[in-house]
Amino acid sequence: MAACVWSVRSVRVLSEIIHGHVLPAAAAVRHQAGSSRSLHGARAPAVSARHLKQLGVTSLRSLSQVSLSEEPDALYQKLSVRVKGHDRSVLDSFEFFASLAARELGLSLERAFEPRKHTEKLTLLKSVHIFKKHRVQYETRTHHRTIEISRVTGSSARVYLEYIQRNLPEGVAMEVTKVTAASAGQTQSCFSITHSACLLYRPLLKRSRNTSRNRCGTRANWSRAVSEQHTVSAAGLCPLTADSHPNCDRQSVCVYMETVKQMHLFSFLYIIK
């Protein structure tokens, strides 16, 4: 019980540190996209020495080694953590711990569910020699639990996963699946959404029959004339649009732009191979 309380306190301290230091790049992007999440900027969080000692940090110098780099942070659409174990109650308590940690760190926990258990059965001969009719059966049960966290940046995903993995109980295995969105602020070869930050959007009602539709084959509405007129400008990844199409993969590089009905200017897509 005391350990549980300690871990909650340490998670709170961790979250203060994260929001203060570790997410500056993502913070800029999110501000641009008009996210509602409150960010503290670059000021140092008020962390007491007692908290630091609890976390095992002996001096503030080690904390200040968290550097702010210019390169953009990776963005993950979905972080899926799947744990396997033989004991269902152990997985229950781990799910409680992981969801509590996600809630305290401010990550959006999408869902936590239990996939079907897997049973491996062996039917072996009971006796060393002969007696074929008498067998013995063994079974090995593997229970699973999946926790899905959506719309998380690379830094916070790394911190959360490290915290979770350090506290993994014995006899429990973990698999992590990350579904990426493109990193913010760059036009990559896989796909990116490019639009000017100040452009407004207009709903495009008709589907235009263009040859480049064969390349992407999405259900997006877009117009070739529009795409030719407007140039690529400063890119900012709008996390909302990344979410709306989780099916985008590297080959078909079409991105659907969310359009707002009352706006009058254009949004467009760039198809990049």
Place this chain on the structure above:
Amino acid sequence: MATSLVRQTKLLSIVTSQLSSAACFRNIHCTAACLKNRAARIRVAKGDKPVTYEQAYHPHHIGHRKGWLSQHTSNLQGEDGAAERVVEDVFIRRFMYGTFHGCLADEIVIKRRGNLLVICAVMIQKLLPSKFYFLIGYTEELLSHFYKCPVKIEMQTVEEKVVYKYL
């Protein structure tokens, strides 16, 4: 096992002799000797044999009334390395049984957390605490050099062996 087989063959011979006299040449298997499981079970006897909780419950109670003595991930679906872990476990159990001879109250629990190997043991207070500390340090050092991973021993001492029931 041998006595039951001897009994079985005697019974069979009696039956076959009776049947052959009646001009019937079928063999009958009528004993249930092979149907009984004998793994990890202490058979019920007079009532003077003390037995711990671990020994009292049979293997089909694992997961329901018993826990696991060796906790690692290699027996899960999609994981490998089970054979190596089994060999390591057997060696560790024999090593601990020999190093702390006569001091073990119950079976050793082996836990693996990542690289770390944790050996949990309950001991009877047979030796002086200083001797226990020496043996713990010796075991940790030797096993960590042998298995190339950090080894920790978590020990608890008990005045005498905890008896669950008498069989």
